[in-house]
Amino acid sequence: MVQTRGILCLSPAVTANVVDHPFPPLKLRTRFMLNQLWLRHLLWHLCRPLKSWKHAATINLAAKNKTPFIKVSLSRPPINHPYRSAWDQCNCMVMAWILQSISREIAASIMFKDSTLAIWKYLHDRFNQSNGPQIFHLKTSLTRIKQGANSITTYFTQLQSLWDELNEFQPFTPCSYGCTCGAMQQIQDHYARDQILQFLIGLNELYVGTRDQILMFDPLPPLSKVFSMAVQQEHQRSLVLANAMAILLPHRTVLRPPLIETSSYLLSLPQTKSFG
Numbered sequence: 001m002v003q004t005r006g007i008l009c010l011s012p013a014v015t016a017n018v019v020d021h022p023f024p025p026l027k028l029r030t031r032f033m034l035n036q037l038w039l040r041h042l043l044w045h046l047c048r049p050l051k052s053w054k055h056a057a058t059i060n061l062a063a064k065n066k067t068p069f070i071k072v073s074l075s076r077p078p079i080n081h082p083y084r085s086a087w088d089q090c091n092c093m094v095m096a097w098i099l100q101s102i103s104r105e106i107a108a109s110i111m112f113k114d115s116t117l118a119i120w121k122y123l124h125d126r127f128n129q130s131n132g133p134q135i136f137h138l139k140t141s142l143t144r145i146k147q148g149a150n151s152i153t154t155y156f157t158q159l160q161s162l163w164d165e166l167n168e169f170q171p172f173t174p175c176s177y178g179c180t181c182g183a184m185q186q187i188q189d190h191y192a193r194d195q196i197l198q199f200l201i202g203l204n205e206l207y208v209g210t211r212d213q214i215l216m217f218d219p220l221p222p223l224s225k226v227f228s229m230a231v232q233q234e235h236q237r238s239l240v241l242a243n244a245m246a247i248l249l250p251h252r253t254v255l256r257p258p259l260i261e262t263s264s265y266l267l268s269l270p271q272t273k274s275f276g
Contacts, residue, residue: 024065025065025066025067025068025069025074025090026083026086026087026090027065027090050123050124050127050128050129051128051134051168051169052165052168053101053102054123054124055168057098057101058070060097061094061097066090066094069090069091069094069115069116069117070094070116070117070120071117072117074087076088076091076115091115091116094116095113095115095116095119098110098116098119098120099111106123106127109122109126110122110123131169131170134169135166135169135170138162138165138166138169139166141162142159142162142163142166142198145158145159145162145202146202146204147202147203147204148204151234152203152207152227152230152231152234153231155202155203156199156227159195159198159199159202163195172184172187172188192222192223193220195223196214196220196221196223196226199223199226199227199230200214200215200226203230206237207230207233207234209233210229210230210233213229214226214229
C-alpha cells in the first residue's frame with residue numbers, strides 16, 4: 001500500500017498476503033446489520049442541523065472502522081485489483097447505512113450516487129448552513145429552558161445536550177503560539193460558571209435552599225458536584241413525601257369509611273317513632 005497525494009492506493013506488491021493480512025477498513029462482520037439500533041435514532045430530516053447528524057454518523061462509522069470511505073483517503077481500486085470486490089461490498093454497505101439513517105425525502109436525492117464519498121460531499125454542499133441561525137436557535141432555547149414538571153436529571157440532560165451542540169458551533173480554539181498566560185483557562189472557568197448559574201436559575205423554587213447553599217461557595221463547586229447536590233435534595237424530598245403519605249393514608253381510611261358500610265350501619269339502627 002502506498003500513499004500518493006494523501007490518497008491510499010492498494011499496491012499490487014501487497015496482494016500476495018491479501019488473505020493472511022486483509023485491509024482492516026475492508027472487513028465486514030456479521031454483526032454489521034442494516035437494521036441496527038443506531039440507524040433508528042440517527043434519523044435525520046430537514047428540520048435537524050446537518051452538523052449534529054454528521055457528528056453522530058462519524059462516531060458510528062469510526063466504531064466500524066469505515067471512516068476512510070467518507071474521506072479522500074481510500075480510493076476505489078482498479079478493476080483488476082484483488083481488493084476491488086471487497087471495496088465495492090464495503091462501499092455499498094456504508095451507503096446503505098447512510099440511506100437508512102436519513103429521511104426518505106433526502107434519501108431520494110442521493111439514491112443514484114455511486115460512492116459513499118460522493119454522498120457525503122453532496123450532503124455537505126447542499127445542506128451545510130452558516131452557524132448564525134443555529135447558534136441563535138440554541139441560545140434562544142437555553143434562555144427558555146426550565147425544570148418545570150421534569151425531574152432534575154431530565155432537566156440537566158436537556159441542558160447538557162444544548163451546551164454540547166452549542167460547543168460544536170462555538171468550539172474553544174487554543175492559542176497557536178504556545179501562550180502560557182492562562183487566558184484560555186480563565187475563559188473556560190467563566191464558561192463553566194455560567195453553566196452552573198444557568199442550571200440553578202432553571203431549577204424549581206422548591207430547591208431555593210439548595211441553590212442558596214451552592215451560591216455561598218467561593219469558588220463555585222464543579223458542575224457535576226452541583227448536579228449531585230440538587231439530585232440528593234430531590235431524593236430527600238421524595239422520601240419525606242413518601243413517608244408522609246404512608247402516615248396519612250391509614251387515617252384517611254378510618255375517617256372516611258366506604259359509603260356502602262356507612263349506609264348499612266345507618267339502616268341497622270332502630271327506627272324511632274315520631275310523636276305528633
